[in-house]
Amino acid sequence: MTEVEADEAGVRAANSAFYAALEARDLDAMADVWEHSDRIVVTHPGWPMLRGWARVAGSWDAIFRNTGYIQFVLTGDEVAVVGDVAWVTLDENILQATGGPDDGAADTQELSGARIAAVNVFVRARDGWRMVLHHGSPVSAGAPDA
Amino acid sequence: MTEVEADEAGVRAANSAFYAALEARDLDAMADVWEHSDRIVVTHPGWPMLRGWARVAGSWDAIFRNTGYIQFVLTGDEVAVVGDVAWVTLDENILQATGGPDDGAADTQELSGARIAAVNVFVRARDGWRMVLHHGSPVSAGAPDA
Numbered sequence: 001m002t003e004v005e006a007d008e009a010g011v012r013a014a015n016s017a018f019y020a021a022l023e024a025r026d027l028d029a030m031a032d033v034w035e036h037s038d039r040i041v042v043t044h045p046g047w048p049m050l051r052g053w054a055r056v057a058g059s060w061d062a063i064f065r066n067t068g069y070i071q072f073v074l075t076g077d078e079v080a081v082v083g084d085v086a087w088v089t090l091d092e093n094i095l096q097a098t099g100g101p102d103d104g105a106a107d108t109q110e111l112s113g114a115r116i117a118a119v120n121v122f123v124r125a126r127d128g129w130r131m132v133l134h135h136g137s138p139v140s141a142g143a144p145d146a
Numbered sequence: 147m148t149e150v151e152a153d154e155a156g157v158r159a160a161n162s163a164f165y166a167a168l169e170a171r172d173l174d175a176m177a178d179v180w181e182h183s184d185r186i187v188v189t190h191p192g193w194p195m196l197r198g199w200a201r202v203a204g205s206w207d208a209i210f211r212n213t214g215y216i217q218f219v220l221t222g223d224e225v226a227v228v229g230d231v232a233w234v235t236l237d238e239n240i241l242q243a244t245g246g247p248d249d250g251a252a253d254t255q256e257l258s259g260a261r262i263a264a265v266n267v268f269v270r271a272r273d274g275w276r277m278v279l280h281h282g283s284p285v286s287a288g289a290p291d292a
Contacts, residue, residue: 045283051224119187
């Protein structure tokens with residue numbers, strides 16, 4: 001495996017760990033994915049930008065508590081690596097149940113689908129790649145090429 | 147000026163050139179801002195992700211032809227530089243007229259406002275910084291902290 005291939009594989013592993021933490025609604029796993037610093041930024045679909053680990057973690061906590069079930073089918077993903085920075089661009093095809101996970105039986109929850117265009121930026125750390133930015137935005141049904 | 151300050155100033159200049167090209171609806175100036183490659187990506191608010199210089203340029207051309215007037219007030223901008231990559235996160239507070247610029251007198255056009263959360267990624271070139279990614283997403287009026 002060349003250095004370039006190894007870098008790309010490392011970035012893909014970090015990106016997969018992010019979506020695994022999200023699907024599992026596991027805040028500890030999500031904490032392992034992110035750099036814990038002031039420069040990190042998350043923009044959830046329709047939300048304002050949130051900066052710094054405290055706000056980023058708080059937003060995941062809120063989302064996990066209000067999501068009963070969430071599944072991601074990722075399509076069109078592309079990885080770019082320049083030195084110690086990498087970014088992954090992809091479409092998140094999401095199937096999710098809204099309402100708290102303890103609201104009742106899963107089969108009584110409402111399921112909804114959405115297509116989100118997303119970019120994930122990672123910075124190389126000593127032991128892997130850490131997420132420094134996640135930005136997802138809804139793709140309108142009527143958008144060009146949608 | 148330290149090297150870090152010089153890098154940040156260079157990135158801010160490239161970011162300003164992007165919004166100047168956008169406000170001027172100047173496709174040549176926009177072409178100077180971007181890296182002309184296959185890895186570049188633009189996601190306009192509500193649009194699907196568009197890859198590569200041909201599609202990126204085409205989207206700006208379409209937007210410029212359908213925008214009579216557009217003004218950006220940028221707030222909360224933060225710059226991060228890691229090696230040869232930089233990213234700028236900011237809020238775009240947009241005032242714009244819709245309809246083609248030749249549709250009639252500016253004062254008969256409809257003006258609308260919007261708040262867009264945006265990230266701009268740049269890569270260092272020999273003669274400055276080139277944009278490789280722009281992703282803007284609408285902030286909902288009812289969003290937390292909006």
